Amino acid sequence: MGTRVLYMASTENTKSDAPPTPTKLSFFEDSLEQKMAQPNVSYNIPRESSLICSNAFITGAGAVMFHRKSKRVVLVIDDREGQRPLGWFLPKGRKDIGESFEQAAVREGEEEGGYPCRLLPVPVPTRQPKKVADGNVLSTEPIYMHNWAIPTKRLWQDGGMYTCFWYVCEITDEDVERVELEKQQKKEMMNKAQMNMAEANSTAGKVFIDYHELRYRSELFEYEEAKRLIDESIDSTVFGCVLQTAIELVQKLDEMENKA
Template identity: 30%
Template sequence: MPLQRTQPVLASFPSEHLTIAAGVAIFHLATERVVLCYHTRDKYPFLPKGRRNANEDTSQAAEREGFEESGYRNRLLPLPLIHRQPDRDEGHEDFVTEPLWTQLLPVSRRTQYLLHWYIAETVPKSVEEEYGRMYRDKEDLKPYKPPAPFPKGQTIEARIEEDWEVRDGDGSRQMYEPVRHDGTGVDEEEALYESSLVSIEEARRRLGKSSAMDIIEKAIEYIQYRKRMELGTADPPTRDANLGYWE
């Protein structure tokens, strides 16, 4: 079902009846594609998501679940989200890695599933090569080793430029294709997942009117907003400029 904003609710759950989870939409910025997973047995497409581990930061859980379920190494993408969190002591930041959307989904009559959705990007070739040097065996990557965060101060345009590679010999350029790692699933269920980078149009065709597609569309809006801010054609978002913020 498509995402719909609902009225605030009053509820409380003890730890044994609350499951906290994180999901992620992973983009290859240079080609405007998004990672889409597919369940080969049950025949449906989806965005990667799953429960966070005990004592794990929820944002890191989003990256980890994205990697385990899709095979694409990823890192959260700071975006000019409108949010209600206070600024850090270091001061205001226009670009944040807060959840884009949060869902409350019932697991049973007694248990609640709290799902935070984040936005991420595939990592550049230099990050993949660094992993190859540091962790030569898959077992070296356990427990999960998160990549370095998106460089502070780097623009989307500069990040896209990183993915253009110069061919040896003739000096022409080709686009770097993000690596999809095999065997990253952690159980028999995840071994049934396939994934690929698809165009936004293909994602719309396969996902239809769904919460997953709504998350992708919302993420695209914020990615484009950040690009305009970096070009100087859009102002940073302000809470007071958004109708309904204080409602």
């Protein structure tokens, strides 16, 4: 797994190549915030400000989706033959115009992850101010912000920047049962279509979804298996950081609720 990073850059070493000094976050008296704050030069927060025009950046959101009762998490894979080397990944995507990042995370969770979900308040370390000092450590703030450069392409002649905010979400028992049933029905439907597509399409007025709309397949995995699969993916460093931290935050939430 890649080193998880959540720290502020020191202003004293702006001219140095050394990684910035981590600033400890105010959180629980355990090791989670220290783990998230380990310096890693490949994930340095930029030390200089940037002004990027609206047509040179993309913003989006991703969801780490938990079924807490079974202690499982959703991973997605692209089943197209040429895309299999990418491996398993976490659902994410661009934010629509007028949509909040939170709304985008929930929508992308359902569109790519295949399950309806909702934001889950967890004890995430955050520097966002609270309106009321009520002592509540739970929030639905993003657990990571990931920035990466968009390479120069035909539609992006000068390249650009993509920023994705990652959120922790949960799936209800009812939605898990309903989606698993729908998946089985879809599998049976597609098997029938492959045997006789023309006949199947004319039966009961059914219209089958285009194959490319079915390219993503999602499954629920136990935590350790999910981490193993992500560790084998092409982008294991980023997804590994996000998944590991999300799991630890949910486990911390479980511990807090058990003590209550």
